[in-house]
Amino acid sequence: MNKDLxxxxxxxxxxxxxxxxxxxxxxxxxxxPGLLTKCLNKEGxxxxxxxxxxxxxxxxxxxxxxxxxxxxxxxALDLGQTLHDDGVGYAEVSLSYGVMLKRGLEPQAIQQALFxxxxxxxxxHGVRLRWLPDAVRQWxxxxxxxxxxxxxxxxxxxxxxxxxxxxxEVAGPARDFAPLFADxxxxxxxxxxxxxxxxxxGPAAADSVRQAVEVCGAERIxxxxxxxxxxxxxxxxxxxxxxxxxxPGSNLCTGVLENLADHPLQDFLSAxxxxxxxxxxxxxxxxxxxxxxxxxxxxxxxxxxxxxMMDEWAREAAFGMDETAG
Numbered sequence: 420m421n422k423d424l425x426x427x428x429x430x431x432x433x434x435x436x437x438x439x440x441x442x443x444x445x446x447x448x449x450x451x452p453g454l455l456t457k458c459l460n461k462e463g464x465x466x467x468x469x470x471x472x473x474x475x476x477x478x479x480x481x482x483x484x485x486x487x488x489x490x491x492x493x494x495a496l497d498l499g500q501t502l503h504d505d506g507v508g509y510a511e512v513s514l515s516y517g518v519m520l521k522r523g524l525e526p527q528a529i530q531q532a533l534f535x536x537x538x539x540x541x542x543x544h545g546v547r548l549r550w551l552p553d554a555v556r557q558w559x560x561x562x563x564x565x566x567x568x569x570x571x572x573x574x575x576x577x578x579x580x581x582x583x584x585x586x587x588e589v590a591g592p593a594r595d596f597a598p599l600f601a602d603x604x605x606x607x608x609x610x611x612x613x614x615x616x617x618x619x620x621g622p623a624a625a626d627s628v629r630q631a632v633e634v635c636g637a638e639r640i641x642x643x644x645x646x647x648x649x650x651x652x653x654x655x656x657x658x659x660x661x662x663x664x665x666x667p668g669s670n671l672c673t674g675v676l677e678n679l680a681d682h683p684l685q686d687f688l689s690a691x692x693x694x695x696x697x698x699x700x701x702x703x704x705x706x707x708x709x710x711x712x713x714x715x716x717x718x719x720x721x722x723x724x725x726x727x728m729m730d731e732w733a734r735e736a737a738f739g740m741d742e743t744a745g
Contacts, residue, residue, distance in 0.1 A: 424546060425508060426447060426505065431512055431699065431701055435481075436494060439463055439464055440464065441497055443463055444456060444482060466703045478703065495512075499540030500506060507708055511581065511738060514533070516570055517556065526552070549653070551580065551583050552579060556590070559591070564599055567599055570582050570608070580609055582605075583611045583612060592630060600612075609639070611637065614639035616641070617644070617675045620645060622649070625645045625648050628640055632661055653690050665694050666697050666699040669697075684719045698711055
């Protein structure tokens with residue numbers, strides 16, 4: 420790992436990393452300028468949306484402009500530059516194979532383009548990129564299998580180090596995907612599952628985390644806010660050394676938290692549950708690692724020694740830190 424770029428990022432989405440400039444270029448290339456007014460402010464300098472459901476619609480619109488392996492390649496190159504500027508030397512980047520397949524795209528060709536981009540980013544910027552394909556839980560187990568089969572076909576030789584699950588936790592509970600994740604683990608890939616993202620769901624949010632870990636064998640949890648309400652779930656996370664990919668700025672942007680002060684970062688830290696801060700959909704939200712850390716210092720009492728500890732936890736939780744491919 421590049422010692423000059425100490426940051427480790429384990430929860431960032433490639434589709435959420437499309438810069439405004441790249442979106443404008445893609446819209447021009449594909450003759451869809453009207454899409455820009457639905458995604459960006461009048462200046463073309465920031466994405467706009469109102470609440471969680473509107474964000475999901477924005478995410479959908481942005482992905483519609485990613486049509487070819489070259490498009491994904493360019494977004495990955497942009498992300499590599501952004502990560503370098505943000506002090507991140509290693510990132511495991513999620514990308515939705517589920518969405519690709521639904522749109523009739525070929526994941527294998529796209530993954531090859533991303534592998535090539537990762538090599539270029541490492542040569543140019545000293546940033547190592549690895550890939551975490553995922554499935555969309557509300558589309559069901561069969562669609563999830565298809566996404567995983569494509570990920571397994573690409574494999575670690577093309578930089579794939581894990582497999583994830585995102586989407587609507589209510590419409591697609593983690594327990595439904597237990598047989599799929601048994602095969603993910605048998606394939607030697609890491610398991611990261613979005614769970615407990617909305618604490619307003621109450622006990623269901625905590626149970627979503629439990630299902631992800633106990634039923635599906637998740638080694639990492641995306642967001643995990645719902646776990647804090649249940650001491651038994653928190654104890655389980657600590658006992659199993661499950662890393663929680665915290666995304667405070669994202670939670671504010673989507674409205675699942677009203678105030679940053681409500682984020683339970685210190686609950687996880689005081690319980691010594693491995694965790695780290697991530698920008699999630701960095702371009703769509705206008706977030707970066709440096710800003711997340713600074714806001715956590717100012718409003719959540721994050722201390723420098725805690726940052727050091729989180730970075731160490733993140734290195735240990737990474738699925739492909741020791742690999743040289745890409």
